[in-house]
Amino acid sequence: MTRKILIDIIKLRTAMIEDSKMVLPEAYFYPSINNNGLKTIRELAAFRFTCRKCEDAPCINVCPADALEKDENGVVVRYTNLCVSCKSCVTICPFGTMMTDFFKHHRNKDLLYDLNDEKEMEEFIMACPEGTATFTYEDESPDKNIYSLNEKVLIKDCLYITEKQ
Ligand code: SF4
Numbered sequence: 001m002t003r004k005i006l007i008d009i010i011k012l013r014t015a016m017i018e019d020s021k022m023v024l025p026e027a028y029f030y031p032s033i034n035n036n037g038l039k040t041i042r043e044l045a046a047f048r049f050t051c052r053k054c055e056d057a058p059c060i061n062v063c064p065a066d067a068l069e070k071d072e073n074g075v076v077v078r079y080t081n082l083c084v085s086c087k088s089c090v091t092i093c094p095f096g097t098m099m100t101d102f103f104k105h106h107r108n109k110d111l112l113y114d115l116n117d118e119k120e121m122e123e124f125i126m127a128c129p130e131g132t133a134t135f136t137y138e139d140e141s142p143d144k145n146i147y148s149l150n151e152k153v154l155i156k157d158c159l160y161i162t163e164k165q
């Protein structure tokens with residue numbers, strides 16, 4: 001059985017609201033879907049699960065750098081080589097999908113964990129706000145709002161179902 005990380009995005013959002021100055025650890029995992037440049041797990045999860053997938057997406061329309069587009073599944077993708085971190089998309093999104101720290105180009109190496117590495121998985125969990133990231137041997141279970149992001153990462157979030165899904 002594969003040991004996985006379960007990231008509870010619902011708890012994470014609450015923790016960030018309670019402490020707006022919180023510095024969150026970041027994690028990446030390759031190979032992964034939509035991976036152009038260095039993408040954090042939270043950004044991939046937000047676009048895939050939290051995003052309402054607006055038909056005429058305001059975030060894409062407002063982006064001055066043409067850095068956002070939808071992939072073949074309707075999931076918004078941010079091209080890190082084009083993004084200028086203006087955060088216009090964060091401001092205009094009516095659903096608060098994105099967290100402003102997705103757009104930091106400067107990354108603190110001490111807060112960045114590679115989830116392909118078992119030891120770094122453990123360190124990532126220790127660095128996350130309490131209860132927001134845990135180890136699990138479970139699989140995806142939509143009845144508990146738990147979805148698979150990749151083979152090692154499960155995301156807990158309130159999935160917004162669109163007609164395309
Ligand atoms: S505006 Fe927000 S909810 Fe709509 S597609 Fe963009 S990120 Fe998703």
Ligand code: SF4
Pocket residue numbers: 062063064065066067068078082083084085086087088089090103
């Ligand atoms: S933060 Fe990046 S992706 Fe968002 S609107 Fe600005 S340039 Fe576009």
